[in-house]
Amino acid sequence: MSKMGMNIQSHIVEQERLYPNASGSLTGLLMDLIYATKIISREVNKAGLVDVLGITGNTNVHGEEVKKLDEYANNSLFNAMDHGGHLCMMASEEMEEAVPVPDEFPKGKYVLMFDPLDGSSNIDANVSIGTIFSIHRKVSEGADGKLEDCLQKGRYQVAAGYVIYGSSTMLVYTTGNGVNGFTLDPSVGEFLLSHENIKTPAKGKIYSANEGNAKYWDEATKKYVEYLKEKDSETGRPYSLRYIGSLVADFHRNLLYGGIFLYPIDYKDPQKPKGKLRLLYEASPLAFIVEQAGGLATTGNENMLDIEPSELHQKVPLIIGSKEDVLTYQKFYNEYN
Ligand code: AHG
Ligand code: MN
Ligand code: MN
Numbered sequence: 001m002s003k004m005g006m007n008i009q010s011h012i013v014e015q016e017r018l019y020p021n022a023s024g025s026l027t028g029l030l031m032d033l034i035y036a037t038k039i040i041s042r043e044v045n046k047a048g049l050v051d052v053l054g055i056t057g058n059t060n061v062h063g064e065e066v067k068k069l070d071e072y073a074n075n076s077l078f079n080a081m082d083h084g085g086h087l088c089m090m091a092s093e094e095m096e097e098a099v100p101v102p103d104e105f106p107k108g109k110y111v112l113m114f115d116p117l118d119g120s121s122n123i124d125a126n127v128s129i130g131t132i133f134s135i136h137r138k139v140s141e142g143a144d145g146k147l148e149d150c151l152q153k154g155r156y157q158v159a160a161g162y163v164i165y166g167s168s169t170m171l172v173y174t175t176g177n178g179v180n181g182f183t184l185d186p187s188v189g190e191f192l193l194s195h196e197n198i199k200t201p202a203k204g205k206i207y208s209a210n211e212g213n214a215k216y217w218d219e220a221t222k223k224y225v226e227y228l229k230e231k232d233s234e235t236g237r238p239y240s241l242r243y244i245g246s247l248v249a250d251f252h253r254n255l256l257y258g259g260i261f262l263y264p265i266d267y268k269d270p271q272k273p274k275g276k277l278r279l280l281y282e283a284s285p286l287a288f289i290v291e292q293a294g295g296l297a298t299t300g301n302e303n304m305l306d307i308e309p310s311e312l313h314q315k316v317p318l319i320i321g322s323k324e325d326v327l328t329y330q331k332f333y334n335e336y337n
Contacts, residue, residue, distance in 0.1 A: 089145025119246020
């Protein structure tokens, strides 16, 4: 029976019942998270009317300009999540160190990592932005969260999701049992099931990449993107280029329509080739979601979910999307590396 229109709270409780030993803590955690994203959504929707646009004047750990909404979203998440008793630790793209839950609050068995506001360069132009989250079970001894709790393979995620603040606000999440999407109905203030059991097409017709960097890409990516542009009716080429520059929005579109997103390593500085996107806050949660929807994510070298993280703000090349498209990329990667 279709569950369309069901509110997200009921859906989460239903998912929890699949695990008879569940304590309800993950459910509680997700409820707190949903509340925080509603607060962020409200603020994003007011952007332009009140003084929330523009920069704070600070730079973050990645050397990027911090926008006022980056900071607002980060604080909203932190403040909504620190006292629920479900978490022992939080880590964010916008915070240099992982932050343990303050001692005044009970400590829980989960770790939350997030990109509070993704696509922040698009904020001031009213273009879709998002929030990405990743939840792991604590693995260290004792009540306090430790760095090792954050540095777990993506495959061990308990839940992951994102919120897209677009023409409507949507929350898409998985607890490892399929992917479901909910649209925020502003009249009732609830997320309602609008995209049940999302499966991404096995193959798409879209590629998404910042082609301004193409000159500095590795050979495999250059050759692959050239291949996508060649005409061949059998394989549906040429592909169309769609690139927003907000990972959540690019990912979400490709998840629904099919296609491939590429942010490879670039060699602008040949001594220091680097990826841009962050493993723990961006690549890993989206990889978990895409696999649950039948797609795939890789660095070229390795399945994204099998990477053993070495540091909190680790950056990786990210190739993600429809399975056949990612496998074709993989062939190019293997041939040219
Ligand atoms: P964030 O706003 O969280 O720093 O993330 C920005 C990311 C991501 O959203 C997007 O895919 C990518 O940066 C765009 O980078 P380019 O501007 O280099 O294309
Ligand atoms: Mn981001
Ligand atoms: Mn961000």
